[in-house]
Amino acid sequence: MSSPNGTGETRTVLAVDIGGTKFAAAAVTADGGMPVRAEVPLSAFASADAALAEVVGRVTARVDRDGIEGVGIGSAGPLDSVKGSVSPVNIPGWRDFPLADAVSRMLPGRPVRLAGDGQCMALGEWWRGLAEHTPSRAVLGMVVSTGVGGGLVLDGTPYLGPTGNAGHIGHIAVDPGGEPCPCGAAGCVETVASGPNMVRWARANGWSGEDAKALAADARLGHPVALRAFRRAADALATAILTAAALFDLDHVVVGGGVAAAGTVLFDPLRRAVTGSAGLGFLRRVRVDPTSLGRDAGLLGAAALVLPQDSPC
Structure with missing residues (x-):
């Protein structure tokens, strides 16, 4: 589902997927395209904060940052979507970590939406995966x-x-x-x-x-x-x-x-x-x-959280 903006360019959002052992991020277009994707193992970094900065930086360095219209985040939980904080069971260093704010500081001025990783996986499948066709x-x-x-x-x-x-x-x-x-x-x-x-x-x-x-x-x-x-x-x-x-x-x-x-x-x-x-x-x-959709389901679902109104949500 293509969704051009007023200038004729394809709308793009940043999707972030926070797992227990790896972090992933991607630039995702409104038709489900993923022109840039990055993934890092959490074990390779001194802290989860450092891994987050790295994976987001790898994507934003390869796209037009000004063209990113919003950020969708899927994270292992539990989480508080109202506060934008997460406390992933398998990341002890993050307890009530303000994940939405941390990502927002990397891309100021964009809307940020946060949901559970399973929720994003379900949404990705509904939008672009098996459930879309069934x-x-x-x-x-x-x-x-x-x-x-x-x-x-x-x-x-x-x-x-x-x-x-x-x-x-x-x-x-x-x-x-x-x-x-x-x-x-x-x-x-x-x-x-x-x-x-x-x-x-x-x-x-x-x-x-x-x-x-x-x-x-x-x-x-x-x-x-x-x-x-x-x-x-x-x-x-x-x-x-x-x-x-x-x-x-x-x-x-x-x-x-x-x-x-x-x-x-x-x-x-x-x-x-x-x-x-x-x-x-x-x-x-x-x-x-x-x-x-394999490992991309969560990223696509995270993107769908913030895609324009002619997208699934």
Whole structure:
């Protein structure tokens, strides 16, 4: 959907995606084009603040800064969209960090909108991904990676909630007597289905690999502990999906993130678990698919937060 401005130039916004282990940013046009994109690993910097400045600087150095009309930010949560602050569970150095203000200082005078990373992933898929081509009135997007995030698009509108945390599905308790979660609760979806927690569980049960990618590779080869780790994750995610489906009458669930990149070793047991546990007819109709946009879904959704009125929101 092209959206020219009064001078005939394509409108451009800056999109920023804050994850638990990487930060990404891009210049995004109103038709979903992404002429400039940058990504940095958080581990390469002394602080998250430095990583933020670097990734934004890499993009703004390669575009006409005066042509950037606004900034959309998707961040791991929890967050406070009213204050523009974030407290990502997996970034201990950021507690009530004024993220919107920090980015605004880099590009003064532009509107800035902040939403959860899962929310932006859902919005990106609804706008330019799989859900765009599959009519869906109620979409849940899930990011399964270092943490587990989520977001909702209902009747074409992102539902953020009063504080911006609606759809924060990673902190639904699926095992109230389970492992403690950094959020302060116990047995959250994230304690079972995030990449680091899957690896931790697998090592405790005899697996000797290094990370979630190795765990997925071994699961594909039939390693029994690796397969059990993915089945446990699938069961936890299915419980959360069906809970959300019962509340919001979902049409479609789109799952992205590093763990989702494992492919069939996650999605086969996940779909079986959703189908096997869905009782009511409206729950059985929920579709569960991997993201069609990969790592760009969150950036596109963040951009959609601030695109002009002829865009999705």
